[in-house]
Amino acid sequence: MSNTTPIDFTVLDPDTYKQSLIDYLQTQPQYSGYNFEGANWSVLLDVLKRNTYLYAFYNNMLFNERWLKSAQLRDSIIASVYPLNYIPTSMASSEALINVNINAPGMTSFIIPFGTRFNGVNSNGSYVFTTFDTISQTSSSGVFNFSNVAIYEGSFTTDIFNIDNSIENQIFVLSNPGIDTSSISVQVTENNGSNTNIFTQATTIYNISNTSLVYYLEGASNNQYQILFGDGVLGYSPQNGAIVNATYRVTVGPDADGISNFGILDNLGTFNGGSINNYSITSTNPSSGGGLIESIESIRFNAPRSIQAQERAVTETDYRTLILKNFTSVKDVNVYGGGVTANAVLYGTILIAGVSKNGGPLTQVTKNNILNYLAPLKSINPFTNMVDPTFLYVDVTSNVHVDFSLTAQTVLWYKQQVSNAIATYSNNNLEVFNTPLKYSKLCEAIDNVDPIAIEDNETTLVLKKAVYIPLNTNTNINLSFGNPINSIISDYFIVNGSTSYISDTLPGYTSSGQLYLIQFNSSNTIITTTPIGSVNYSNGNIMATLSISNYISNNSGIYIYGVPFNQNIYPLSTDIIEIDCINGLSINISNN
16 A cells, blocks of 8 residues: 655745655655656656646735735725725825916906816926816906915816616726826716706715715726716616716826916906906915825725724724825824823813825815814814924934955945935834834844844934024923933024034033033133023923024024933824934944
């Protein structure tokens, strides 16, 4: 009787699988004495191992693509989040607010219609902006002043479909993947054009009846979206043969941000039945808020949390999930209660700190849009305030010890690669809320530039925060590093003609918790030391009062530096930790 030693089917490595086949065949009496490394056997086993490996790889990938956690293809992820009723965020048009002043003698009323086109230019190119509403004004003088007109980058396109009730669950795919889904307008015409209705998007089934004129939006393959109508129970089902017109704006996303000068492309004088003598456009807010289609990692993170939020804002996670899902220009938000603020207690208040995709504070337009969006979703209606993020910058000095006998690279190469590694660490591991700087991980990223030749690194950190002080104005400084610190110093600036700086340490003395304004003359001799405030070393809080005559390093403010007591750095509620990779890196390469 033959030995039935089992083949190991758990391995995916082709060479290991080939050896498993050989081990099996060697146990069979009929193959006793065979040389399985011979040419013919080896070819046959190579073919079998390759075929088995391809099937194993295919089946493994096929199984992984069925699950949200392991799927890699966007279409697979879209299919996975469909049962969660999650709609991936589309591209978003850049928005600007403008004031339009028009001089049209003889006219008593003037209309800026829906879809009026404006143009603007930035470093990326020229872009078309359009209105999303029709606005009108009357005037006895022929001068019309339209304030805070919202215009959005992109042009409108329309997809036309026919309702065919012979197709069960008919779905209509919107053709352009550059769609901004917030701009969709769906019009359904029935009875040979005698009956036309506007359908609105249903985001919930609450209060939806068989007569509700709603459509449902879903993600589709190839970065597209699709709409479907009710079934006569949850929403009105259009008649057979009805014509569907789906109009929406197609956008380029964030490329059109930062435009503040606009012109009108359409002849509004002719549209209004007259002529325009002249017009002027001023920007209230430069264009901002453009966003790209939601990434697969964002979908993977947000979809399960969206089903938890259920379109209502109660917990901190609800607020965060809803904002990130609906505002593509927002990179990250932190939501916290007023009871945990550093300098004041604001019970009954929800505070929302947000940072944009470009790393700066949110524009006022975006803040207002977020508050307006959240208003009907709050179950207990607390006070809700938007606050700007604060940035805790980190300067890094790293002495990297390299054994140059093990490498052909140069000192300059190591300096550049270490700088790149630190920048990558900051970009991938920091620059969002509630994310600490882990010292060991930073040092590991530096060593991994060349694990063979780099023996170790000695890296030190210095924290800094920007302080913006109006010139010649007595200004209160109140900031916190949020971490224990050892000492404080600032950039140089001018006070009453003397070069000055802030420090907690006087020459020849130890730190005492007092902050001083230290002034010195052209010979670097200290002429005055004036107490101006205090520092709390245990939490990094600083309070001071200062008046500056002029700046030295820049025109808007100074940095105050704190040497941290600990190596790991933790953020406050509004803090975003970021390594200053432009001005804050000092890389020294030594030959061991």
